[in-house]
Amino acid sequence: MIDPVKNGNNFAPERLKSFVERVERLNEEIKGLQDDRKEVLAEAKATGFDVKTIRKVIQRRKMDANERAEADALLDMYERIFG
Amino acid sequence: MIDPVKNGNNFAPERLKSFVERVERLNEEIKGLQDDRKEVLAEAKATGFDVKTIRKVIQRRKMDANERAEADALLDMYERIFG
Amino acid sequence: MIDPVKNGNNFAPERLKSFVERVERLNEEIKGLQDDRKEVLAEAKATGFDVKTIRKVIQRRKMDANERAEADALLDMYERIFG
Amino acid sequence: MIDPVKNGNNFAPERLKSFVERVERLNEEIKGLQDDRKEVLAEAKATGFDVKTIRKVIQRRKMDANERAEADALLDMYERIFG
DNA sequence: GATGCGCTTTAAATGC
DNA sequence: GCATTTAAAGCGCATC
Numbered sequence: 001m002i003d004p005v006k007n008g009n010n011f012a013p014e015r016l017k018s019f020v021e022r023v024e025r026l027n028e029e030i031k032g033l034q035d036d037r038k039e040v041l042a043e044a045k046a047t048g049f050d051v052k053t054i055r056k057v058i059q060r061r062k063m064d065a066n067e068r069a070e071a072d073a074l075l076d077m078y079e080r081i082f083g
Numbered sequence: 084m085i086d087p088v089k090n091g092n093n094f095a096p097e098r099l100k101s102f103v104e105r106v107e108r109l110n111e112e113i114k115g116l117q118d119d120r121k122e123v124l125a126e127a128k129a130t131g132f133d134v135k136t137i138r139k140v141i142q143r144r145k146m147d148a149n150e151r152a153e154a155d156a157l158l159d160m161y162e163r164i165f166g
Numbered sequence: 167m168i169d170p171v172k173n174g175n176n177f178a179p180e181r182l183k184s185f186v187e188r189v190e191r192l193n194e195e196i197k198g199l200q201d202d203r204k205e206v207l208a209e210a211k212a213t214g215f216d217v218k219t220i221r222k223v224i225q226r227r228k229m230d231a232n233e234r235a236e237a238d239a240l241l242d243m244y245e246r247i248f249g
Numbered sequence: 250m251i252d253p254v255k256n257g258n259n260f261a262p263e264r265l266k267s268f269v270e271r272v273e274r275l276n277e278e279i280k281g282l283q284d285d286r287k288e289v290l291a292e293a294k295a296t297g298f299d300v301k302t303i304r305k306v307i308q309r310r311k312m313d314a315n316e317r318a319e320a321d322a323l324l325d326m327y328e329r330i331f332g
Numbered sequence: 333g334a335t336g337c338g339c340t341t342t343a344a345a346t347g348c
Numbered sequence: 349g350c351a352t353t354t355a356a357a358g359c360g361c362a363t364c
Binding site for chain 1: 095098099102103105106107109110112113116117119120123124126127130131132137140141144
Binding site for chain 4: 178185188189206209213220224
């Protein structure tokens with residue numbers, strides 16, 4: 001029978017190291033892409049665009065046209081109540 | 084003279100589209116890696132490791148040994164005050 | 167001369183305890199109000215209102231009319247570019 | 250019969266206003282307490298304490314002694330693996 | 333396992 | 349230009 005604790009990569013300490021290192025690697029890649037995104041937005045700002053509005057556009061593009069229209073209508077309805 | 088507004092990719096609407104699409108693409112890649120990371124941690128948990136502790140280990144590995152020792156000593160000092 | 171370390175409440179351990187306890191007390195009060203807010207929103211939802219839209223209304227009411235109009239106009243302009 | 254839409258405070262627009270205003274009031278109170286907390290931590294820092302460590306102490310005081318000991322032991326075990 | 337909520341951290345805006 | 353204050357994003361927890 002194979003000892004589950006000592007068998008190759010299943011040896012627990014090695015498995016833990018592997019998990020930690022894989023997560024650390026992913027963290028680095030994520031950080032790199034976040035930096036890239038920051039650069040793109042900085043360039044957009046330098047070009048004269050409004051970054052906050054760009055973020056809104058991106059959020060809204062995740063919705064389909066119906067959702068967007070419905071959300072807008074609801075907001076409009078609620079805001080009319082406050083004059 | 085070149086019209087800065089209409090010149091090729093500098094035509095503002097195209098530039099805006101470009102920025103938005105680049106950010107959306109980066110968002111997708113980031114999301115993919117975040118999902119990968121979630122999977123790795125889920126696998127670690129399924130293997131019997133404690134995810135919260137793994138996160139602590141990763142945080143602490145960002146510090147050098149001195150920082151870590153100092154942070155630990157400070158916490159210990161403060162906690163002694165509370166018995 | 168008064169020893170700054172041992173003088174009454176300035177005795178460092180007591181000061182630390184005091185800071186920690188004050189923060190803990192504030193945390194509790196904040197938690198209570200957050201729970202109250204959650205209840206109000208749950209009641210609004212039960213009444214048939216859309217909570218997400220209510221949050222938007224509250225955010226927008228923080229802006230003055232000009233800011234709001236300008237933000238809306240900018241968003242509209244950007245969205246037209248994407249047809 | 251009473252018209253549910255127009256009956257006193259059940260008139261929907263009034264109910265919406267009421268919900269929004271109650272939430273806004275709670276938000277203000279929460280903000281006030283958050284500012285108080287920030288002041289306390291700033292004072293602690295000015296007194297020479299480390300704010301990050303104070304936050305750790307507060308987090309750990311939420312756990313009972315057993316939980317704390319167990320969490321510490323687990324972290325120690327995992328860290329030994331990395332030498 | 334997915335959604336929402338609060339906390340933390342980081343980024344942006346503003347005042348000095 | 350720097351530092352403080354405010355807003356947004358990401359992360360982690362808790363709940364369903």
